[in-house]
Amino acid sequence: MNDLRLGWRNLWRNPTRTIISATAITLSFAALLTTFGVSDASYDQMLDAAVKTAGGSVLVHARGWHRSRAGDLLLEEPARIAAIAHELPFVRHTIPRIIVQGLLSSPSGAASVRLLGVDAKAETPLLDLAPFVAEGSFLAARDADPLVVGHKLAAKLGLELGDRAVITCADPKGELARALFHVSGILRPNSGLDEGVAFTSLPAAAQVVNAGRRRTEIGLVLTDDARRDEVARALRAELQHSRSPVEVLTWDQALPELLGAIRADKSFAWLFGLVVFVIMAFGIANTFLMSVLERVRELGLLSALGVTPARTARLVFAETAVLTLFSVALGYLIALSLHFYLSRWGIDLAGLSGMEVEMAGVMVQDLRLRSVIDPVRWVAGGAGVVAIVVLSACYPALRAARLDPVQAMRTYE
Amino acid sequence: MTSDEAIVRTEKLSRIYRQGTVEVHALRAVDFACRRGEFVALAGPSGSGKSTLLNQLGTLDPPTSGRVTIAGREVTRLGRAAAARFRLAHIGFVFQAFNLLPVLTAYENAEYTLLLQGVSAAKRRAIVLPLLERVGLGAMQHRRPHELSGGQQQRVAVVRAIAPKPAFVLADEPTANLDSQSSASLLDLLEDLNRSDGLTLVLASHDAQVIARARRVVRLRDGSIVGDEEQSPT
Ligand SMILES: Nc1ncnc2c1ncn2[C@@H]1O[C@H](COP(=O)(O)OP(=O)(O)OP(=O)(O)O)[C@@H](O)[C@H]1O
Ligand SMILES: [Mg+2]
Numbered sequence: 119m120n121d122l123r124l125g126w127r128n129l130w131r132n133p134t135r136t137i138i139s140a141t142a143i144t145l146s147f148a149a150l151l152t153t154f155g156v157s158d159a160s161y162d163q164m165l166d167a168a169v170k171t172a173g174g175s176v177l178v179h180a181r182g183w184h185r186s187r188a189g190d191l192l193l194e195e196p197a198r199i200a201a202i203a204h205e206l207p208f209v210r211h212t213i214p215r216i217i218v219q220g221l222l223s224s225p226s227g228a229a230s231v232r233l234l235g236v237d238a239k240a241e242t243p244l245l246d247l248a249p250f251v252a253e254g255s256f257l258a259a260r261d262a263d264p265l266v267v268g269h270k271l272a273a274k275l276g277l278e279l280g281d282r283a284v285i286t287c288a289d290p291k292g293e294l295a296r297a298l299f300h301v302s303g304i305l306r307p308n309s310g311l312d313e314g315v316a317f318t319s320l321p322a323a324a325q326v327v328n329a330g331r332r333r334t335e336i337g338l339v340l341t342d343d344a345r346r347d348e349v350a351r352a353l354r355a356e357l358q359h360s361r362s363p364v365e366v367l368t369w370d371q372a373l374p375e376l377l378g379a380i381r382a383d384k385s386f387a388w389l390f391g392l393v394v395f396v397i398m399a400f401g402i403a404n405t406f407l408m409s410v411l412e413r414v415r416e417l418g419l420l421s422a423l424g425v426t427p428a429r430t431a432r433l434v435f436a437e438t439a440v441l442t443l444f445s446v447a448l449g450y451l452i453a454l455s456l457h458f459y460l461s462r463w464g465i466d467l468a469g470l471s472g473m474e475v476e477m478a479g480v481m482v483q484d485l486r487l488r489s490v491i492d493p494v495r496w497v498a499g500g501a502g503v504v505a506i507v508v509l510s511a512c513y514p515a516l517r518a519a520r521l522d523p524v525q526a527m528r529t530y531e
Numbered sequence: 532m533t534s535d536e537a538i539v540r541t542e543k544l545s546r547i548y549r550q551g552t553v554e555v556h557a558l559r560a561v562d563f564a565c566r567r568g569e570f571v572a573l574a575g576p577s578g579s580g581k582s583t584l585l586n587q588l589g590t591l592d593p594p595t596s597g598r599v600t601i602a603g604r605e606v607t608r609l610g611r612a613a614a615a616r617f618r619l620a621h622i623g624f625v626f627q628a629f630n631l632l633p634v635l636t637a638y639e640n641a642e643y644t645l646l647l648q649g650v651s652a653a654k655r656r657a658i659v660l661p662l663l664e665r666v667g668l669g670a671m672q673h674r675r676p677h678e679l680s681g682g683q684q685q686r687v688a689v690v691r692a693i694a695p696k697p698a699f700v701l702a703d704e705p706t707a708n709l710d711s712q713s714s715a716s717l718l719d720l721l722e723d724l725n726r727s728d729g730l731t732l733v734l735a736s737h738d739a740q741v742i743a744r745a746r747r748v749v750r751l752r753d754g755s756i757v758g759d760e761e762q763s764p765t
Contacts, residue, residue, distance in 0.1 A: 120646060127634035415629055422591055422626075423691075424619025424647055426612040524592045527626065 121429075125436035132409070139405045140445045146394045147449030147503050148456070151496055155457050155489035157387035162490060164380045165343060170245045171312075171376070172369035174213060174337025175346040176353065178203070181363040183334065184372060187219050189288055192332035194362040199336055202356050208349050211243045211339040216323040218334075220287030222316060226276035231316045233285055235323020244339050247317075250309035253279045254302045257319055266303035266317040274313075277301050287326065297326045346370075391499065395506050403510035406438060410514045417518050418526020427519035434518050438511040446503050450496075460489035537564035537600075538698050538731055539588050544597035546583050546754075557583040559754040560597065565699065565733055570725040572745030573735040579751040581735035582703050588733060589622055589701045590614040602698050619647055623692030623700035625734075628708045630688035631676040637683075638663065638672035641690040648695055655694075662690045666720055682713030689720060699731035706741055718744045 129136045169175050178199055183191040193199060200212040216235035221228050238257040241247070247266075248256045257264055265283055267275075277283060281301045286294060299318060324330065340349060346368040354366045370377040410417065417430055425433075465487040546558040557580045565571050565588075573581045586592040587599055590606050591614075598607045601621060609617060618624075623644075631640045641663060642655040650658075663669050666686040668679075676684055685705055692700045702721070706714035722744055724730040734741065742748055743762075750758035 124632075124634065131634060416632060419626070419629065419632070421615060422589070422618070422624055423644055424615050424617075424622075426615040428612065522592075524586050527629075 121433055121436040122440055124433060125440045128409070128413075128433075128437055129441060135405060135409070136441065139402065140441055140448075142401055143398060143442065143445035143503065143507070144448045144452065146398055147446060147499070148452040150391050150394045150499055151449065151453035152456050152460075152489065153387050153390050154495045154499060155453070155491055156460065156487055157384060158492045158495070159460070159488035159490045161380060161384050163488070164383065168373065168376045168380065169343055169369050172337075172373050173215065173335065174244060175340045175343045175369055176338040176350045177367050177369065177372055178336040178338070178353065178357070179334065179365050179367075181365045184365060184367060187217075189218055189327045189334075190291075192216075192327075192329055192334055193336065193364060194332060195360065196331070196333040196336055199357065199360075199364070203336065203338055203353055206349055206352050206356075208340045208342055208345045209338055210341050211240070213237075213240045213244060213337040213339065214320065214333040215335045215337065216320060216327065216329055216333055218285065218287050218323055218326055220285045220326075222271075222275065222283055222285050224275040224277055224281065224283050227274060229271060229274055229314070231271070231285070231314050233287075233323060233326070234315060234317050235320045235326075236317055237320050244337065247305060247309060250306045251303050252306040253304045256303050256305075257317060259302060261300065261302050261319075263297070263299045263322050264302035264317075264319055265299035266305065267301065268305045268309060268313060268315070269307050270313045271316065272301070272304045277304070279304060285326065295326060297322075391502070395502060398503065399506045399510040402438065402507050403513055406434060406511050406514035407517065409437070410434060410518045414521060414526045417521050418523045421521060421523040422527065430521070431515035431519040434515040435508065435511055438507050442504055442507040446500055449503075450500065453496075457489045457491060460487060464488045536566065538567045538602060539733075540564040540600045541584075541587065542598050542600075544584075544587055544599060545595045546580075546587065546592070547595045556754050558587065558594070561754070561756055563588075563749065563756065565731065567698075567731055568725070568729045569731055569733075570722070570744075570746045571733045572742045572748050573733065573751060574737060574742050574748050575751035575757075576737065580754040581737075581751055583754075584751065585701050585703050585733065585735050589624060590618055619644065619695075621698045623695070623697035625685065625688045625692050625700065625702040625705045627704040628681075630691075631684055633676050636673050636675055637668060637679060637687045640676065641672075641687050641694065644691050644695050650695075658694050659690065662694060663687075666690055680713065681709050682717055685709065685713075685717050686720065689717070689724075693724060693728075693730060699733060702732065702734035704736050704738075705734060706736070706738060711740070714738075714740065 178193065180191040180193050182188070196214050200214065203209050203212050214237065218233040218235070220231060220233060222231045222233070236257070238248070248258070252269065254266070256266055267277060272278070275283065279301055283299050283301060284296055285299065286296050288294060299322070338349065338353075340346060350366050350368045357364050357366065420430060420433075421427070541561055541563045543560045543562065544558055545556070545560055548555040548557055561584060563584065573584060575581055583592070587594055590599070590601070590609060594607060598605055600606070601617075606614065606617060632643070635643065638659065642659045645655045645658060660669070660672070663672055666689065668683060668686055671679060671683065676687075679687065705721075706717055709717065718741060721732060721734070725732050734745070736742060745762070747761050748758070749756055
């Protein structure tokens, strides 16, 4: 206890240096924790966006569709599959879709698109695009041939509300089919909509490929996305003996590159942490080495009076301990305040950049920087700082312990 | 232990400093003994080996050859930690300058050796306060070293040295940085401690005023003892 008090007083012999060191530790530690918080939050946001991009946590198609994307590979009994899925735990909603890969053309150009035939109401639990409509509506009117496009696609093809557009695709017999649509909705830039995607109603899309009651895909919305593997497994088992074979994929199986990118983004926060730690370590080692070297004479006096080398080292450690505990506590305080601010209000990135934001290849709709606390990371971060500081104090402490009292007291004589 | 038995003794003590190929014989086979209650001055010109001998008596520096015995125990081959513990338990030190820790008050500096020994706060207070009063610093116990004169700082160092009741006190030129008046009053204090309290004292100096106060003068030259006489203090 007395060592700590002595350490405290020694720290205040050079207040400027102590304040600079404490500030450096405090700020880098707070920055580290905030990075953790923000990266964990954006991880959750990206997972959420990934599920939306994929069309659900779990996806059911006719077998082989995922590889071939063939328009004629359709689920024969979509209603039965949806009913079975609804019986499984964690399944909240099922969303039927017809997906047509084709060429969308207008008088001023053509673009390859994935036309999604959807039921707007059924999509809402996963992704409600209605708030992102700039003009028209999102399949709300009972048009016979509606078409909703993003602003980029609209700009590319010179499409305006009410304009006609033609989709050309291969029909189930392999022949070219054409269908006429009228633009009924244009989405805002921040909708997160991919340029190569357009929407129409389920019946209209069904007509293009003569699907009748058949569907391309059933997307499952779960109460908890983390359960996707077990839900997929259960559904696979249930559908094993269907008349027509099906494939059941989780979103990360359907879009494997997405998960890798999101994970890489998460590891980046650790890398940042490592860099912070290394800088901190050198800063602290340097500070305390300096403070030991300018007190050689005094440490020699302590040794002469009967302070053992181990206790001399302990005195140096006590100084670092006081400095670190203070800085870490303050760092936690600052990071917590930032966290509460971010989790309550967030920072609107879309507003800041005025642009669409893509994270790890996923279009993110919720463009607010947020924060969540992962207690493990926050505790590990604090422990890491303490460990780093103790490690960096080792060399200065060793130098102090090794001082020869006679030599040390001759210094500056 | 009888009073004429040596509290500290050296036998054929040599200390050679090597600097590259040059060897400096700071001490050459010195036989020295100091009995309990003595007040010994080590005298001699600069470089004669006074400080080197004091450091040897204080277990601050290992000898090149020979032995040092303190209170019947050979200390020549103690490790650094053991030597530090031994010093704390048995030897008091007063150095020429920079004796005090600048971050501690006069009182805290004075009680520091007791604190290191693990003496309780109440006991430390009971021992240190009267001593500070005795050296005339009772009113200045809360001052930091930079708020004390050189002579006052040396008095605090003396209190710190004697507070744990060491076997003997070593002082290397304790008055060298003081004016003659402060110097005289510090010597008065040391003399008084020796006479009234039986403090064993070995100090090194080349100042005639200091040497005159001692009851025994040991003269060194080129690392050897060239004179050893009792004197009646003036
Ligand atoms: N660490 C050292 N390295 C090399 N030589 C040393 C060292 N310490 C002392 N010496 C040498 O040993 C000899 C004795 O030195 P010492 O300090 O004991 O003399 P001193 O009598 O105390 O002198 P002064 O009155 O100047 O304090 C001197 O020649 C000195 O140069
Ligand atoms: Mg000397």
